[in-house]
Amino acid sequence: MSNYYWDETQMKADGANPTILAIGDSWFWYPFFGGSLTNYLGDIVAPKSHVILAKGMNGAEAFDYVDGKYADSVRSALKLYGAGLSAVFLSGGGNDFAGFNDMRPLLKDSCSGETTANGCFRGGAQGLPGFLERMDTYYRKLIxxxxxxxxxxxxxxxxxxDYAIPDGKGVFGKDGWLQPALTAAGVKPGLHQACVVHLLDAFYKVLDNITKMDPTHLHVVDSRGTLGPGDWANELHPxxxxxxxxxxxxxxxxLKNIGLA
Incomplete structure (x- = not known):
């Protein structure tokens, strides 16, 4: 019997109760061959007899968990299972910048003259600083x-x-989530990867700052720089x-360091 579930009905039919709630996007839900993080995290926490229940969905944004379409589901699960949880895993933010309509507004109208990744991003509330502030707000509210x-x-x-490769590769031959916006903004091809690195490094700083308000209970798994080019299925998913x-x-x-594995 599995110790990780996306289907709450099946979990109940198996007589299981979650000790870990995994609230997340496609990194917890990826439905294609090889599975998602949830598949492998289940094996890691199994020796401690943990059971994982995933909430959220592919394509979920951080906003969705607190004020959007998955907020009720998340709150209901916390209300029902919260007293018995050892941990809550959070995966959110990737879909908030991935996709033409999300990524393009973070970039300047024209980046053709820019020579650094930082120079390609728009400032202010409508640019990268505003995006990071929204991520900070959503995470703190969910916490x-x-x-x-x-x-x-x-x-x-x-x-x-991790540092996704903006090569334009999507799912089933569709366009990717990163390269089209970078190209439309006139970002030089040699800066495409640097822009992704800059964005994810800035996102890490948001999460790291959040942990400082309660380092006993809040933790960040830093997976940047782990994967090589051959480890990616497309622009967003390994x-x-x-x-x-x-x-x-x-x-x-x-997880071993904090007693969950």
Whole structure:
């Protein structure tokens, strides 16, 4: 019997109760061959008899967990299972910048003259600083909801994704989520990867700053720089082997350190 579930009905039919709630996007839900992080995290926490229940969905944005379409589901799960949770895993933010309509506004109208990744991003509330502020707000709000529904020893674990390769590769031949926006903004091809690195490094700083308000309970798994070019299935998602690599090399040591594995 599995110790990780996306289907709550099946979990109940198996007589299981979650000890870890995984609130997340496609990095917890990826439906294609090889699975997602959840598949491999389940194996890592199994020796501690943990059961993972995933909430959220492919394509979920950080906003969705607190005020959007998955907010009710998240709150209901926390209300029902919160007292018995040892941890809550959070995966959010990737879909907030991935996609032409999300990525393009973060970039300047024309980046053709820019020589650095930082120079390609728009400033102010409509640019990268505003995006990062929104991520900070959504995460802090969700953490507050978790705090109110769990016990004092419940841990919250966030993660950073990895440096996706903006090669234009999507799913089933569709366009990617990053390269089209970079190209439309006139970003020089030699700066495409640097822009992704700059964005994800800035996102890491947001999560790292959040942990400082409660380092006993809040933790970040930093998986940046783990994957090589051959580990990616497309612009946003690793192959199954890539998810396994991140789970074993990044999550497993972190979870052991806090007693979850």
């Amino acid at each position: 507050g909801v978790v705090y109110t529904r769990t016990t004092l020893d419940c841990l919250i674990v966030m993660h950073t994704y 192959k199954g082997t890539g998810f396994r690599k991140i789970a074993t090399q990044c999550w497993k040591p972190a």
